[in-house]
Amino acid sequence: MRIAFAGNPNSGKTTMYNALTGRSEKVGNWGGVTVGSKEYTIKKEIAGRDDVIAVDLPGAYSMSPFTPEEGITSEYVRTANPDAIVNIVDATNLSRSLFFTTQLLELGIPVVVALNKGDINEKEGTKIDTAKLSAKLGCPVFDTISIEQKGLDEVIKTAISLAGTTQKAPYLQADINLHDKAAVDKEDRKRYEFVNNIVADVETRKQLSAEATKADTVDNVLTNPIAGILVFAAVMWFVFWVSQAWLGPLVADWLVGWIETFQEWVAAQLENSPPILSALLADGIVGGVGAVVGFLPLVMVMYFLIALLEDCGYMARVSAVMDPIFKRVGLSGKSVIPVVIGTGCGIPAIMACRTIRDERERRATTMLTTFIPCGAKIPVIALFAGAFFAGASWVSLLSYFLGLVLIFLGALLIKGITGYKYRKSFFIMELPKWKAPSLKFAFKMMMERARAYIVKAATIILVCNTVVQVMQSFNWHFQPVEEGAESTSILASIASPFAVLLIPLGFGVWQLAAAAITGFIAKENVVGTLAVVYGLTAFIDTEELAMTGGANTVAMTMGLTSVTALAYLFFNLYTPPCFAAIGAMNSEMKSKGWLWGAIGLQLGTGYTIAFLVNQFGTLFTEGHFAAGFVPGLIAVLCMVAALVLIAKKVRAHFDEQYELHAKSSKEGAAA
Amino acid sequence: MELTMKSLFKADEKTAAKETSAVAEEKKDNITLLDAEPGKTYIIKEINTEDDEMNSFLFRLGCYPGEPITLISKKRKSCIVVIKDGRYNLDQLLSEAIVL
Numbered sequence A: 001m002r003i004a005f006a007g008n009p010n011s012g013k014t015t016m017y018n019a020l021t022g023r024s025e026k027v028g029n030w031g032g033v034t035v036g037s038k039e040y041t042i043k044k045e046i047a048g049r050d051d052v053i054a055v056d057l058p059g060a061y062s063m064s065p066f067t068p069e070e071g072i073t074s075e076y077v078r079t080a081n082p083d084a085i086v087n088i089v090d091a092t093n094l095s096r097s098l099f100f101t102t103q104l105l106e107l108g109i110p111v112v113v114a115l116n117k118g119d120i121n122e123k124e125g126t127k128i129d130t131a132k133l134s135a136k137l138g139c140p141v142f143d144t145i146s147i148e149q150k151g152l153d154e155v156i157k158t159a160i161s162l163a164g165t166t167q168k169a170p171y172l173q174a175d176i177n178l179h180d181k182a183a184v185d186k187e188d189r190k191r192y193e194f195v196n197n198i199v200a201d202v203e204t205r206k207q208l209s210a211e212a213t214k215a216d217t218v219d220n221v222l223t224n225p226i227a228g229i230l231v232f233a234a235v236m237w238f239v240f241w242v243s244q245a246w247l248g249p250l251v252a253d254w255l256v257g258w259i260e261t262f263q264e265w266v267a268a269q270l271e272n273s274p275p276i277l278s279a280l281l282a283d284g285i286v287g288g289v290g291a292v293v294g295f296l297p298l299v300m301v302m303y304f305l306i307a308l309l310e311d312c313g314y315m316a317r318v319s320a321v322m323d324p325i326f327k328r329v330g331l332s333g334k335s336v337i338p339v340v341i342g343t344g345c346g347i348p349a350i351m352a353c354r355t356i357r358d359e360r361e362r363r364a365t366t367m368l369t370t371f372i373p374c375g376a377k378i379p380v381i382a383l384f385a386g387a388f389f390a391g392a393s394w395v396s397l398l399s400y401f402l403g404l405v406l407i408f409l410g411a412l413l414i415k416g417i418t419g420y421k422y423r424k425s426f427f428i429m430e431l432p433k434w435k436a437p438s439l440k441f442a443f444k445m446m447m448e449r450a451r452a453y454i455v456k457a458a459t460i461i462l463v464c465n466t467v468v469q470v471m472q473s474f475n476w477h478f479q480p481v482e483e484g485a486e487s488t489s490i491l492a493s494i495a496s497p498f499a500v501l502l503i504p505l506g507f508g509v510w511q512l513a514a515a516a517i518t519g520f521i522a523k524e525n526v527v528g529t530l531a532v533v534y535g536l537t538a539f540i541d542t543e544e545l546a547m548t549g550g551a552n553t554v555a556m557t558m559g560l561t562s563v564t565a566l567a568y569l570f571f572n573l574y575t576p577p578c579f580a581a582i583g584a585m586n587s588e589m590k591s592k593g594w595l596w597g598a599i600g601l602q603l604g605t606g607y608t609i610a611f612l613v614n615q616f617g618t619l620f621t622e623g624h625f626a627a628g629f630v631p632g633l634i635a636v637l638c639m640v641a642a643l644v645l646i647a648k649k650v651r652a653h654f655d656e657q658y659e660l661h662a663k664s665s666k667e668g669a670a671a
Numbered sequence B: 001m002e003l004t005m006k007s008l009f010k011a012d013e014k015t016a017a018k019e020t021s022a023v024a025e026e027k028k029d030n031i032t033l034l035d036a037e038p039g040k041t042y043i044i045k046e047i048n049t050e051d052d053e054m055n056s057f058l059f060r061l062g063c064y065p066g067e068p069i070t071l072i073s074k075k076r077k078s079c080i081v082v083i084k085d086g087r088y089n090l091d092q093l094l095s096e097a098i099v100l
Helices: A014-021 A068-079 A091-107 A117-126 A129-135 A152-161 A181-200 A214-222 A227-269 A273-291 A298-311 A313-327 A333-342 A346-355 A361-370 A376-389 A391-418 A439-474 A490-501 A509-519 A524-533 A551-558 A562-574 A579-589 A590-621 A629-671 B001-013 B011-025 B052-061 B094-095
Strands: A002-007 A037-043 A054-057 A084-090 A112-114 A139-145 A428-430 B041-043 B068-074 B080-084 B086-091
Touching: A002 A014, A002 A068, A002 A152, A014 A037, A014 A054, A014 A084, A014 A152, A054 A112, A054 A214, A068 A346, A084 A091, A084 A152, A091 A117, A091 A129, A091 A181, A091 B052, A112 A129, A112 A152, A129 A139, A129 A181, A139 A152, A139 B068, A181 B052, A214 A313, A214 B068, A227 A273, A227 A298, A227 A313, A227 A376, A227 A391, A227 B094, A273 A376, A273 A439, A273 A524, A298 A313, A298 A333, A298 A376, A298 A439, A313 A333, A313 B080, A313 B086, A333 A346, A333 A361, A346 A361, A346 A579, A361 A391, A361 A579, A361 A590, A376 A391, A376 A524, A376 A562, A391 A524, A391 A562, A391 A590, A391 A629, A428 B052, A439 A490, A439 A509, A490 A509, A490 B080, A509 A524, A509 A562, A562 A590, A579 A590, A579 B094, A590 A629, B080 B094, B086 B094
Parallel strands: A002 A054, A002 A084, A084 A112, A112 A139
Antiparallel strands: A037 A054, A428 B086, B041 B068, B068 B080, B080 B086
């Protein structure tokens, strides 16, 4: 038996779904957090049986979809025939929510209304007569508070008991021609009148919605073009500083001590086994995976802080204040949300682009959002900041800032290539009521992500490290590589051709090329592979690795200067994200052209940035260009030429389309 | 138009008193949200985004001719309004498309 959860955006559907199923799907205090449908069995102790499946759907204002994710909802309730619908209604905005409710009631599927957010209404002195509302709608209505898990049992039990019955609609749309816009409008007006009458009957408000409150004063500052952006910059700086310069490394240092102890213990246990096995287990597996896990605290602290931001309602304000700037470069204010989510992981960020209505803006955001370093890139940043820049926090800050700059530049580029737009781009964002962020919730989200991070380290990263270790230890004749002949290993011979391409960037050695390549599988692999190929662990231990007079083990072994290290870091950050994110991009863009454009753009950007940093950095520090300046310049110029060609082609295609339109309209006029 | 407004006021008596005074002040001059005064409630006269889908989306939020809208604050390129019981941030294009 399937029960679908439908309702307006940000009414608390996913919170209720999580409470009923025990899942930890993403929730947040803004409209459009859930962008796809999800299903899971409801806990037996609530449903009384174990075959009841809850289906969480994206929020929708009505049955007529406006953005792609709204379409998923109307499509589901229309065609998937759920056994019952739980309509979650935001009790603080009854007058708007009931419009969708009356549409759901027309489908014939039994509906149970969960009147959610009763706690806010109580605070504001708004009263809703539940019994009267139930009588008017002709369906059961229950007061619920999703975040406190109140009232959910009755909702589910009633929904189960009603399954199989037919819902009677209190309001039926007249039989009209749905293609006649005027007729549809008239019907919708009548529906709203019906809703308004119900609301007037059942709701009493102490505080009128239109009255200005203290929260409005706050919003006024946060959406101010100058103050609002300064606040946003300060908030993000604080998040990165705490997670990557202060609290994160503090915990990480302690964790790394334990990992090292464990590694030594493993090595001691293997003392009498063949050196190959010892190297594989102690260095390859424990060392490589340990190097990645050592950075976990940085990632966890950041997830915690971002979860707090998402929970309080700030995201909608950021989106509003950034809209004018983002619009100028051809994106939408809603592009900010993927960018912030992208600091955690690129995949949900790419999916979050669905809430952007304009197709070009949506695809452009999908293409660019992964320039913001994700959680998996934090170990890479922290490693390089620690080994080459004495753990300086500006490296991390610069990485994020440059990511943001690249998003703007990339957006301008896409705007230039695709030509001016034909459709006006509107921006409307609901500003949800502020809510005190729940520490418990943020903690839960953090642990959930930490678990995923460890699972990833113990699976993908582990496998990759083992493969790298084996490929490095053997040559093509499957004989162990002798000391001093490392370049005959399988790994070296595969990575060397790629390394040649990287010479203009300042890091044309096979070890670094191999690490960059494994990074496409998962970015943490860059750290894991470096640990394996250079036989280093405990990257995070900044005290031990601090640059003292230009000589430290990591920096020395890698043979990188601070300039080339920065170039290598940026190359890994801004080239295409992992395969999983590229897969997500593919399914969201629904266009091979855009997908390849995205991959090409990211490869080109990573290469160009690394090239510029290396060449000009070397020019400033040593007074001359680095090796491979001319070939590198040629490569970059080729990329620019390719861009110009694509732009020409795309624009010609646009003109063609435009001409066709003009022709057909002329013909139409002539006829 | 008269009719819808009347029936609406009947339905929404709580806010009706406030709105009539605001409406009376505005008389017949057509202004957009961007020219409106913060803190005041207006009745929407016309919505013209030149985009049918956008118009009907606004409709579903309760933003259509005959309905009240309150301007909370405005900036150079955006404003915050109350439609029904929700607050929304609108950009310049949308603010200009809503005629009061």
